[in-house]
Amino acid sequence: MKPCYFILSAVLLMLTSCKIAPQPIDYGSDGCYFCSMTIVDRQHAAQIVTKKGKAFKFDAIECMLNHLKEIDQKEVALFLVNDYGKPGELIDARIGHFLISKEISSPMGANLSAFSRAGESKDHIKAYDGVWYSWKELLQYFKSM
Template identity: 55%
Template sequence: MKKNIIFFVFFTIILSSCNNVPKPILYGSDSCHYCSMTIVDKQHAAQFMTKKGRSYSFDASECMLNYLKEIDKTTVATFLVNDYNKPGETIDATKATYLISKNIPSPMGAYLSAFANKEVAQYVKEKNEGELLTWEELRNRFK
């Protein structure tokens, strides 16, 4: 009986450590993994999680993109960015539409914002000018 309890506890710990959800960003206390600035901007933060379950948080999408130049990208399981239109809400970075607009500053000066919805991004672009990009176009720009 005691062996069964020990096995159950051990098995539960192992399963709970295999979490495929990134840890939440603690705004105001977490630091950017690339530039070490404190992450405070809920409209521009970004994050990725490795296949082993480690989360890396960034104060801006441009910091994440710059950090990706330094690592083996095949180890990344999930890319997330904050939706500019819904501060603090993360979206799949590979499906987001990006806007570079000099009228919308971002923490590191790339003027880069992410949107879950292409139509919303287009609307914001019409109001603020700029250029819309897909994830692949953005990745190519940051090579």
């Protein structure tokens, strides 16, 4: 009987340890996986979660994008970014809208911010001098850098 409990426990542990979900960011404590800076900015942090459930946290969207140059993106299940308009809230980067504006500083100097709705980014473009990108356009932009 005891070996059955051991096997059942091992299977349950494997199932729960591979959960593909965002991990909470402990602002002021967690470090950026790419640059090692402490993550403090609730408007510009980012995270990727692999298909195996491992989460990598970043202090800025540009750190995540630079890290993506070094890995096989096919292994990533979730691309997440903080919504500039809702600090601390992670959104799916693939449906996000991105603004690069010198008037909105981001932690690593790319001046890159994410928005959950296109209207929000367009309103910010009117208020700030900047260029907006879709996720695919942003990936191309950073790939060329």
